[in-house]
Amino acid sequence: MHFDDLVNGFPNLTTTGLTQGAIYALIALGYTLVYGVLRLINFAHSEVFMFGTFGAMWTWGWLGFGSTSGRPGLGTAIMLIALGLVVAAVVSGATAVVVELVAYRPLRRRNAPPLAFLITAIGASFVLMELMGAATGRIQFGMPPLLPSNPVINVGGWRITPLQLATFVVALVVMFALDTFVQKTRFGRGIRAVAQDANTAALMGVNKGKVIALVFLLGGLLAGVAAVFHNMKTGNTRFNVGFLIGLKAFAAAVLGGIGNLRGALVGGLLLGLVESYGSALFGSNWTNVIAFVVLVVLLMFRPTGLLGESLGRARA
Amino acid sequence: MSAVTDLWHRVTGFFNQSKPARIGLIVVFVAFLYVLPNREFYEYLNIPGVWIPLYTTGNDMAFVLFTCTWTILLALGLNVVVGYAGLLDLGFFGFFAVGAYTVALMTSPESKLITEYNWFESPYPWLVTVPIAIALALLSGVLLGWPSLRVRGDYLAIVTLGFAEVIRIIAKNQDWILNGDRGIPQVGHPPGTWPDGTPIFQFDAKPYYWLALTMVIVAVFLIRNLVRSRVGRAWVAIREDEDAAELMGVPTFRFKLWAFAIGAAVGGISGSLWAGYNNFVNSATFSVENSILVLAAVLLGGAGNQAGAILGGFLVVYVPEWLRSVGDVFGWPKTVRVFDINLDVSPTSLRYAFFGVLLIVVMIFRPQGLWPNRRRAAEFKDRRQAVVVGEGVG
Amino acid sequence: MDRKPLLEVDNVTLRFGGVVALDQVNFTLYEGEILGLIGPNGAGKTTCFNAMTGVYLPTEGQIRFRGEQISGRKRFRITKMGMARTFQNIRLFPEMTALENVQVGADAHHRTSVPSALLRLPRHWQEEKQGRALAEEVLDFVGIRHRIHEVARNLPYGDQRRLEIARALATRPTLLCLDEPAAGFNPAEKASLLELIRKIRDSGVTVLLIEHDMRLVMGVTDRIVVLEFGKKIAEGSPAEVRDNPKVIAAYLGVPDAA
Incomplete structure (x- = not known):
């Protein structure tokens, strides 16, 4: 136990935690959207995220920015990040929709039981991960340095790096946009209607198939955004990068109350913070243990997560 | 075609009606399984017409079969939890780890329990530690189940997944006893010597396979006893309507806990067998991917049916292994150049991708699994007939 | 009174x-x-x-x-x-047979549990036999003995109601x-249900x-x-x-x- 580390580093641990938490939250939203509408743990979502990391990396590489190139100017960097975001979001979104079309839709047509969905999800996850593994030789790839590492804010030891700021701002903007989309637009109403009662929604003229595809697409887009910031934060990616982060993002979704969009945000940020504080307190080896212990303990006391399930209705 | 199906129906009909015939068939099949790892025997097994071997060439056949068998044990244990009691457990490999580590810690002369903590003077023989391993796995099943069985459905899945991950990370980081990534070497082997005095259980996988196969048979019979008793009825009742079961006098929590404990105990046996063969235990084997693979085995084979679990456990290990061999036989290219990149397309590399496709295809065309039990099969048929409103619109 | x-x-x-x-x-x-x-x-x-x-x-x-x-x-x-009960909206175990459904009720008074079931100890075996006998008797009592090996969800509606009563009776309630x-019953079915209820009281x-x-x-x-x-x-x-x-x-x- 290193209490002094926790106390001394508290401001910076908080920023690190919130940044990581924002990434978790973006991925968690993908799980929560799909779960809210289909009651399905989209196990392949971690691979959707992983495809995004490669999409961004390849774009940068294609433009001549590899792990060995020098840091570009700020303008170029912002351009590259923006381009990376677009490509990663498109790649992840497309992957998610393909997974839905190939792995889940045929099962829904046949009214298969929930466990069958879980297995195809696992199967899809294997396929995506292994194909990428085979295509990339299962090695780790480095990222080009994009943003300068000297802090933009430095107040008495409390530092915020440009990357942290960018992550947090972009994540919040994206999540706000999603929330508005779901609450205010016609498509959003369709999503909420299907989440509440798919069959009635269908009778009321909501196109269920389209809504479901849309939900996968949205989840994929958000995962793509998360992928870019993950790339910049860790500085590398590999074919199995999605597994652990996907697991944790799912934990975050459950923590906040799966099916609940704001819950995913709360869960993600909370998980990021807890990990950050916990790793200072117990050592970074234990980061993952802390995440799961918190999850398990919380579920004991609040079996439906912090904010409860709500995209549709709570399930008994 | 119809002649073939007709013959098939007549054959299956005969075995369904005649109990001695059925038992005879099972005995012959079990005997076949015991001789299977002998090269002289399996060399002749191939797909007739085209020369594709049914055995594996990438790894020693006996080793592959042993891997199949301990996976089958795991699948049988998990089948109790998922198939009968209907509890989704994604962290089943944790119990395997408990079994393996218990054996390793007690039988290795390099165990820190001996070298540093002086809990005991010298390593115990393997056989003595197996019951302890089972007991500890059972206990950990109860300890995990006690708090987590209060949550339902998908939440239980994530809690158990978390548990397996925690066990793995503890095993990885924990330096005091489990030795972190360096692991525990020199794990004890099962006892016994051949007539010429050499130990039976050393590095040849064959005797381990026989031992594991025997354990599978024992486990099948014991679990069958449970399933055909009030215990099995209680499990199925819980799976079908937990509240109604409770109101009919079924202590649901207690039986769910039992399902967890029994599944865990079987998982512990599997772990202790594996540790006995592998001679070395560290955290690398206990990944969550493996838990998921075992779950896939159960559902692929057909949840709620022991034969299905066995088939599933066999397939998830054997199919990827076999695909490697097929690649060797046909001399498929190992790499393909696309643009400037060498793509590794050897079956060895792609086997899990194939396996993933297999999972998807099987679930689309047979969501009840390859060999479901009669009851589950009926359930699925009903589901299919129920038309989903709105799906046609989408 | x-x-x-x-x-x-x-x-x-x-x-x-x-x-x-x-x-x-x-x-x-x-x-x-x-x-x-x-x-x-x-x-x-x-x-x-x-x-x-x-x-x-x-x-x-x-x-x-x-x-x-x-x-x-x-x-x-x-x-x-x-104290045993039935449900307003039928809640049988749909994929179990009629016999198994009733056996679940009869199991309420089983004393032996997992260990003896695992090893098929004689005491457990005895209880299983008694439970089965009781289940058959109760199925007979409510008049659906002939449905004994049918899966509950395939039973006609009226028999499902009777099966629920049988399952409850198998717990040996006071x-x-x-x-x-009688929800959803026609007059003839109601009359025979009435008779069954009297018979239950008389027992x-x-x-x-x-x-x-x-x-x-x-x-x-x-x-x-x-x-x-x-x-x-x-x-x-x-x-x-x-x-x-x-x-x-x-x-x-x-x-x-x-």
Whole structure:
């Protein structure tokens, strides 16, 4: 136990935690959207995220920015990040929709039981991960340095790096946009209607198939955004990068109350913070243990997560 | 075609009606399984017409079969939890780890329990530690189940997944006893010597396979006893309507806990067998991917049916292994150049991708699994007939 | 009536948030009788049932069964004490056979559990045999012996209702609570159900009957308790209840199929 580390580093641990938490939250939203509408743990979502990391990396590489190139100017960097975001979001979104079309839709047509969905999800996850593994030789790839590492804010030891700021701002903007989309637009109403009662929604003229595809697409887009910031934060990616982060993002979704969009945000940020504080307190080896212990303990006391399930209705 | 199906129906009909015939068939099949790892025997097994071997060439056949068998044990244990009691457990490999580590810690002369903590003077023989391993796995099943069985459905899945991950990370980081990534070497082997005095259980996988196969048979019979008793009825009742079961006098929590404990105990046996063969235990084997693979085995084979679990456990290990061999036989290219990149397309590399496709295809065309039990099969048929409103619109 | 009280519902109040589902309900059920619990839709009949069988915990008041306080006990324990029930919307175990369904009920009194089942100890074997015999006997008693190996979900509706009763009887109850057992029955089926309920009482089981169909209730019950909006508004013999102006206003006053 290193209490002094926790106390001394508290401001910076908080920023690190919130940044990581924002990434978790973006991925968690993908799980929560799909779960809210289909009651399905989209196990392949971690691979959707992983495809995004490669999409961004390849774009940068294609433009001549590899792990060995020098840091570009700020303008170029912002351009590259923006381009990376677009490509990663498109790649992840497309992957998610393909997974839905190939792995889940045929099962829904046949009214298969929930466990069958879980297995195809696992199967899809294997396929995506292994194909990428085979295509990339299962090695780790480095990222080009994009943003300068000297802090933009430095107040008495409390530092915020440009990357942290960018992550947090972009994540919040994206999540706000999603929330508005779901609450205010016609498509959003369709999503909420299907989440509440798919069959009635269908009778009321909501196109269920389209809504479901849309939900996968949205989840994929958000995962793509998360992928870019993950790339910049860790500085590398590999074919199995999605597994652990996907697991944790799912934990975050459950923590906040799966099916609940704001819950995913709360869960993600909370998980990021807890990990950050916990790793200072117990050592970074234990980061993952802390995440799961918190999850398990919380579920004991609040079996439906912090904010409860709500995209549709709570399930008994 | 119809002649073939007709013959098939007549054959299956005969075995369904005649109990001695059925038992005879099972005995012959079990005997076949015991001789299977002998090269002289399996060399002749191939797909007739085209020369594709049914055995594996990438790894020693006996080793592959042993891997199949301990996976089958795991699948049988998990089948109790998922198939009968209907509890989704994604962290089943944790119990395997408990079994393996218990054996390793007690039988290795390099165990820190001996070298540093002086809990005991010298390593115990393997056989003595197996019951302890089972007991500890059972206990950990109860300890995990006690708090987590209060949550339902998908939440239980994530809690158990978390548990397996925690066990793995503890095993990885924990330096005091489990030795972190360096692991525990020199794990004890099962006892016994051949007539010429050499130990039976050393590095040849064959005797381990026989031992594991025997354990599978024992486990099948014991679990069958449970399933055909009030215990099995209680499990199925819980799976079908937990509240109604409770109101009919079924202590649901207690039986769910039992399902967890029994599944865990079987998982512990599997772990202790594996540790006995592998001679070395560290955290690398206990990944969550493996838990998921075992779950896939159960559902692929057909949840709620022991034969299905066995088939599933066999397939998830054997199919990827076999695909490697097929690649060797046909001399498929190992790499393909696309643009400037060498793509590794050897079956060895792609086997899990194939396996993933297999999972998807099987679930689309047979969501009840390859060999479901009669009851589950009926359930699925009903589901299919129920038309989903709105799906046609989408 | 100076018979022994079997079930005492003592000033039971049940609130869900601000809604009062049961308001100081009081009644006593005596051994060997058939008590009808009636009231218009939403009067709190099923809620009362659920409070008795341990599904809900009363906010205030006590429920005593054979002199023992039962509210707050585990639901399966209440069943073991001798109170069994059926459900308004059938809740059988759909994929189990009729026999297995009833066996689950019979298992309530099994003493042997996992260890002896694992090894098939003689004592366990004995209990399994007894359980099966009891199950067959009960299936015979309710008249669906011929359905013994059929899967519950494939049974005709009426037989499913009977199977529920059989499953409840297999727990060897002293009190059987039937929640609208005649729902969806035609007159002929109702008549034979009436006969079955009498037969159950004659075999020594006390019956609490929730029912909508007044003719059925009047025909078979010894006494009737009437609920309206969670309150007891009348209690007495069928004749007394029929003539009670409050009941007529609340229940019989509205046009009813009966």
